[in-house]
Amino acid sequence: MKKWIAVIIGIILFNSIFAENGYNLWLRYNVIDNPTFLQQYRQQISSISCPSDNGQLIAAHQELQKGLSGLLGKKVPLQMSVINGTVMMGLPSHLPFIKTLVSDTVLARLGNDGFIIRTIKHEGKNITLIAGNKEAGVLYGAFHFLRLLQTQQSIQQLNIISAPRIDLRILNHWDNLNRTVERGYAGGSIWDWQRLPGYLDQRYYDYARANASIGINGTVLTNVNANAMILTEPWLQKVAALAGIFRQYNIKVYLTARFSAPVEIGKLKTADPLNEEVKKWWKDKADEIYRIIPDFGGFLVKANSEGQPGPQNYQRTHADGANMLADAVAPHGGIVMWRAFVYSSESPEDRFKQAYSEFKPLDGQFRKNVLIQVKNGPIDFQPREPFHPLFGAMGQTPLMMEYQLTQEYLGFATHLVYEAPLFKEVLNADTHSKNNGGNVAQIIDGTADAHVLSGMAGVANIGSDINWTGHPFGQANWYTLGRLAWDHTLTSAQIANEWIRQTFSNKKAFVDTVQQLMLASREIIVNYMTPLGLHHIMGYGHHYGPAPWYNKAPRADWNPVYFHKADSIGIGFNRTTSGSNALAQYQPAVRKQFENINTCPENMLLWFHHVSWNHKMQSGKTLWEALCEKYYNGVDSVRWMQRSWSKLRSYIDEERFVQIQQLLNIQEQEAVWWRNACLLYFQTFSGKPIPAGYEKPDRTLEYYMGLSFPYAPN
Numbered sequence: 001m002k003k004w005i006a007v008i009i010g011i012i013l014f015n016s017i018f019a020e021n022g023y024n025l026w027l028r029y030n031v032i033d034n035p036t037f038l039q040q041y042r043q044q045i046s047s048i049s050c051p052s053d054n055g056q057l058i059a060a061h062q063e064l065q066k067g068l069s070g071l072l073g074k075k076v077p078l079q080m081s082v083i084n085g086t087v088m089m090g091l092p093s094h095l096p097f098i099k100t101l102v103s104d105t106v107l108a109r110l111g112n113d114g115f116i117i118r119t120i121k122h123e124g125k126n127i128t129l130i131a132g133n134k135e136a137g138v139l140y141g142a143f144h145f146l147r148l149l150q151t152q153q154s155i156q157q158l159n160i161i162s163a164p165r166i167d168l169r170i171l172n173h174w175d176n177l178n179r180t181v182e183r184g185y186a187g188g189s190i191w192d193w194q195r196l197p198g199y200l201d202q203r204y205y206d207y208a209r210a211n212a213s214i215g216i217n218g219t220v221l222t223n224v225n226a227n228a229m230i231l232t233e234p235w236l237q238k239v240a241a242l243a244g245i246f247r248q249y250n251i252k253v254y255l256t257a258r259f260s261a262p263v264e265i266g267k268l269k270t271a272d273p274l275n276e277e278v279k280k281w282w283k284d285k286a287d288e289i290y291r292i293i294p295d296f297g298g299f300l301v302k303a304n305s306e307g308q309p310g311p312q313n314y315q316r317t318h319a320d321g322a323n324m325l326a327d328a329v330a331p332h333g334g335i336v337m338w339r340a341f342v343y344s345s346e347s348p349e350d351r352f353k354q355a356y357s358e359f360k361p362l363d364g365q366f367r368k369n370v371l372i373q374v375k376n377g378p379i380d381f382q383p384r385e386p387f388h389p390l391f392g393a394m395g396q397t398p399l400m401m402e403y404q405l406t407q408e409y410l411g412f413a414t415h416l417v418y419e420a421p422l423f424k425e426v427l428n429a430d431t432h433s434k435n436n437g438g439n440v441a442q443i444i445d446g447t448a449d450a451h452v453l454s455g456m457a458g459v460a461n462i463g464s465d466i467n468w469t470g471h472p473f474g475q476a477n478w479y480t481l482g483r484l485a486w487d488h489t490l491t492s493a494q495i496a497n498e499w500i501r502q503t504f505s506n507k508k509a510f511v512d513t514v515q516q517l518m519l520a521s522r523e524i525i526v527n528y529m530t531p532l533g534l535h536h537i538m539g540y541g542h543h544y545g546p547a548p549w550y551n552k553a554p555r556a557d558w559n560p561v562y563f564h565k566a567d568s569i570g571i572g573f574n575r576t577t578s579g580s581n582a583l584a585q586y587q588p589a590v591r592k593q594f595e596n597i598n599t600c601p602e603n604m605l606l607w608f609h610h611v612s613w614n615h616k617m618q619s620g621k622t623l624w625e626a627l628c629e630k631y632y633n634g635v636d637s638v639r640w641m642q643r644s645w646s647k648l649r650s651y652i653d654e655e656r657f658v659q660i661q662q663l664l665n666i667q668e669q670e671a672v673w674w675r676n677a678c679l680l681y682f683q684t685f686s687g688k689p690i691p692a693g694y695e696k697p698d699r700t701l702e703y704y705m706g707l708s709f710p711y712a713p714n
């Protein structure tokens, strides 16, 4: 009894005294603060056994030891002998009894990365078995087991089978070689190029652990706006040092390939993908890379987009370019991820339509080891976009999803926005390209068209800030990418729930409140930034704050006015047959729904229709009134988030509590800024008053238009 009282007092002291800076992410491993679970776990876990010393198994048992010892508040030793309570890790090749326990069909289903976790009796002892076909599976199983404890689940009768639905689960870093990060809001790049390869920062290990814990198995180290220098030998040695660490955690390294590299670092006169010398240069370069990094993953390429060089500079197609690189890496098992984020510098065509126009005709022309990486929506990571029309339109080509974790258009690292609902909305969208089973999730996991390769990428929100992501809740978006790529059937609520429990606390009142807040946060930002289908109305260049009035960009489709098209009649982009007809890029069923102003979902309305200010919405309100209502609701909801958060002080460490409180205060001010600036500006077209009862904007439109931000990050 005395012992338990001491333990409980210890827990309380531990949790309240130690400030947390967020560095440990969701892998904190603090002592379990629930006496019932602590007792159960202590009874059921005594030791760890691991029969081999392959790199990834070392990582697995080291993590288990660290995690279990922390969570149980006592040392859990690694030992050969099996006793009651051993957590046994291994593969069928080490532990033949696994074959008698698990059928061949189940083992086959696990693939390379899947695992089973089972409570069994082995040689008369009660043990927990964590097994996979390959070391990687065991590693993922170990992390899953730790997650069960961290989220305080029963581990008494485990019978878990888990395998990833998507093969390539990848972070894209937009990190430059000078350690700036494009659209990075959490400090500089974590890649300390100058001191690599000699100095291996502890951060690289912790980065790898965090990724492995959520199943991420690839990282593109460099910005898609690429620098050819990374492909030169001294830099490849630095990359090899990182790859050496990441390999132990089953993470492959990829690089961005600058298409003009043969000219810039190869001294060739051309980078024409059909030129023999160019082809040879890339083959030789690939051979060199694989000599230095034998398990190099391959290339990610942004070509002929926003000024980047590409095959079209030589009148060749995206397929010509991608295939040339694919042939260079194919002998080594490498892949090419070719981005579909393109819009021509001359084309006056609705920007919405351009990726489809360029890529759809190339379906069937790509090599087997090419994936086309498509952003979730047709424009650019806006708070809400319809699904990209390429999904469901290129059945012969594996399409990868590209999400943006870094919050370029979602309030930088200042606003609390949980992105899972945004990601899920797109995954759940039915492309109607199949009678059955043609939603975006099935397109990208390869099941819709029986593709061998499948992938999901997220543009990283990671930087050198102590807590990795700037906003403590940014960590949840990184976490979500891994969990969804592993299993896209998980709900936003499930992912939020497990993240909160691991990152902050298992206390029900805390979990419930924060989960509610997270689930609502995406719709809240849509409301105060871009309600009813508005898009791309942010500040020019840096994208900080609202600037719907902006019309000075060097090209039309960088201007907010191009996207909202407000005039005295109404607002919105007509993409129906009487307008740009972008809707023709969707399957008839989708097109039909969006084309009709009465069946178009109201949250997408202004994406597709130029709508009169007096248009009657479903609520009976006019469009203008509905717009005002959304903007005001958005701000009110941020105030609700502030109030909810302020009640949670006693549940977590003071340091993170105060950080989040301060960030919510800024979010509230910026939400008001968005609301006032947008409504005052749109009012100059609608000519209508802001309905009575709403607080009046306390600044003028001129004030907002006069603001400038020369040092906003970009």
Ligand code: GCW
Binding pocket: 174, 182, 183, 224, 225, 302, 306, 341, 380, 381, 408
């Ligand atoms: O979202 C836009 C960003 C650019 C980015 C580009 C892209 C890396 O504003 O900074 O460039 O998309 O995805 O290529």
